[in-house]
Amino acid sequence: MLQVDIRLQRGAFRLDANFTAPVPGVTALFGRSGCGKTTVVNLLAGLIRQGEGRLSLGDETWFDSARGICVPAERRRIGYVFQDARLFPHYTVRGNLLYGAARGTARASGAFEELVALLGLESLLERRPGSLSGGERQRVALGRALLAQPRLLLLDEPLASLDASRRAEVLPYLARLRDHYAIPMVFVSHQFDEVLHVATHLVVMDEGRVVAAGDVSAVSLTPALRGIVGPDAAGAVVEGRVVGIDAASELATVAIGDDMLRVSSRSLAMHQPVRVQLLARDVILAVEEPRGLSVRNQLRGRVRNITADGSGDLVEVETGSVTLLARITPAATRELSLAPGTAVWVLVKAVSFHPHATGPAAEAVA
Amino acid sequence: MWNLGETELSALRLSLAVALRSVSISLLPAVIMAWLLTRRRFPGRTLLDAFVHLPLVLPPVVVGYLLLLLLGTRGPLGGWLDRQFDIQLTFSTMGAAVATAVMSFPLMVRAMRIALENVDRGLEDAARTLGAGPWRRFATITLPLMMPGVLAGTITAFAAGLGEFGAVITFVSNIPGETRTLPLALYTALQSPDGNATAARLATLSFALGLCGLLASELLARALRRWLGR
Incomplete structure (x- = not known):
């Protein structure tokens, strides 16, 4: 130490x-x-x-x-x-x-x-x-x-x-x-x-x-x-591992604790540890299960707390195994009646990767 | 014009010998002094700095006189040298070298200081983190990088030492074959009614030597800087 x-x-x-x-x-x-x-x-x-x-x-x-x-x-x-x-x-x-x-x-x-x-x-x-x-x-x-x-x-x-x-x-x-x-x-x-x-x-x-x-x-x-x-760069960083690669659709599955994210498989290898950054502005919250959306990554979670800063509200959401940040407007917080303990769906629009090994940063599919 | 006689050759040989010895005496102390004045902070540093530079501003005769008081056979240091080691500096070539060394010391220190100030201390820090103690740092980083200044200072001091007059004639007098260097021989020639041709030859010789020295110093420093990759 x-x-x-x-x-x-x-x-x-x-x-x-x-x-x-x-x-x-x-x-x-x-x-x-x-x-x-x-x-x-x-x-x-x-x-x-x-x-x-x-x-x-x-x-x-x-x-x-x-x-x-x-x-x-x-x-x-x-x-x-x-x-x-x-x-x-x-x-x-x-x-x-x-x-x-x-x-x-x-x-x-x-x-x-x-x-x-x-x-x-x-x-x-x-x-x-x-x-x-x-x-x-x-x-x-x-x-x-x-x-x-x-x-x-x-x-x-x-x-x-x-x-x-x-x-x-x-x-x-x-x-x-x-x-x-x-x-x-x-x-x-x-x-x-x-x-x-x-x-x-x-x-x-x-x-x-x-x-x-x-x-x-x-x-x-x-x-x-x-x-x-700065508020724009706020976002959770989580550690994950590649657990599946589908060559046909060029999609990889990254396990983050018990949650799975599907991302573009370019430059990723099976079992590779990856660090994933989910910017708060790329995370969307819903109080009902969303349907008919193009966003592929949906996780279930629960609001832990909500803090207001100069750029709106920042919501901390606990999913099964990780905590994410979502940036929403104070108006949305009121309309959705979000409060600590509220069950939410978390939609992830984009993630950026920092593979622990070498290789360029990859982009997720929305 | 160019048939050098025994007078000129003897003066030239003596001047070279005096300048060479003078440089060998002052080289190491000058490096240490430059390092002290640049890299150390201690009480009395400004005073020491001024003291080192005194020969540049004092009349050389004063320096010679002070040397006579200090190093003459009846002086405190000269008497001790005489008794302990049977060394007499007065009226000897070695004494001329000592006087020359004192006079050219500030020239040497100045050139080395400028060079040392240009040595990036960050490089010494880098050497420290690589495990180099003070001596290794000095020998492998500081000294090689200040070498252009050491060399320039040495050559300048050598060239200046060929022609030191006032301090030499005051301290060790004007003895043919012992202390009569180029400028002293030139002075002697001017005193005698038929010495004009000799004086002209000696003056030309001094001029050529001085010019060569300064040119050599500049060229060598340039080559060294290239070698050091700067």
Whole structure:
């Protein structure tokens, strides 16, 4: 378990971050720019040596102001992938990759070749960083950090300096590394789709404080997250698995607990775990069983609660096994007499997928 | 014009020897000083900075005089060197090198500081997270990346050291074959009624050496920067 409990005052900015993260797994630190995410990872890495509190992973304590412990960054064995890669310009790609490997056994054990193959760096080894593209640089930076055999890997917006296509090039590698190496990662991002792509655990920060933390599904329902992503991006995130594929109709069935969703089977494989995001604005509620609709996905559920925010009413609905969010107008709430406990039909117009393995996001059939 | 006599050759040899020794004395302290002044915050840093740069603004004669007080055989440090190691810096080539080193020290430190300020500290942080301690960081990241400045500073100091006059003549006097470097020989030639031709040759020689030094410094720094991938 990664434990972070740190307080730091820097001018007018106050950081008070307290969360734990399961190990192994990818914990996303999510929030707006300037909310203190990068400060948290710099404290973890030991590049900032101030503040009060405690930082530890399992039985290894890196920082404990009460006991006067502060392990120097170079002895923490924490890998760090910086936003701007920070490759050494006077080393080749190979030299960069091996810079931190000296202390490990990576040279001897074949880990180098394995990682180079995993990251697709074979043809770049003798080049200088100056001649690499942004995406290539980040892949080298990932490999360099991993070859030092860290106990924890920090990624500070590793995709922020890349355009959309480069980002799509690097993301699958990130997911691949997460599945291949059981190294816990802390991933800083202000892009929610990146978080959905790789994170297993989510910590939401705002103005120096942790405002929500937990697994991605649980946090997806919190008002704190909605406050950051905005009302339009509000929506439940649920974990599912492909349980059936009908080749003739090109439809796949995704099991989410006891509920089934039917979606386009493009790019999905049988038994594949998938993460599904159901945006609240794509979820429709009905108090009677709807008939004659083109919407294929209908689930039964019960209203848990209704909250009003600036953009209308947001209804939390419990189906058999998951909780979804639906955006409706206050007028509709009144006309349908919706209240906690009301039985409803849930119609899902569209879902977007973030396959846990690689592959592009798929679209659901309405 | 170009038949160099023993006077000119001896002065040239001495100038080269003095400049070379001076650079070897000051190279390491200059790197350390540049690093201290750029990367460390400590009380008295501004004062130290000013002190290092003093030779640029003081009359060289004053520097020579101070060296004489400090390092002369009756000075505190010079007396100790004399008693303990039987080393006398006054009236010797080594003394000329010491005076030259003091005079060209700020030039060296300045060039290195500028280079060091341009070394991205983020790269040093990256090396830290890869397990590199302070020495390895300095040797593998900081020093190679500031190398263009180290080299430029060294060559500039060498070229300037070939022609140091005031501090040398004050501290170690003007002894043929021992301390009579190019500028001192030039000065001596100007004092004698038939020294005009010698003086012209020595002046041309100094001019050519200085120009070569500055050009070499620039070209080498450029090549190094290319090698460093910037």
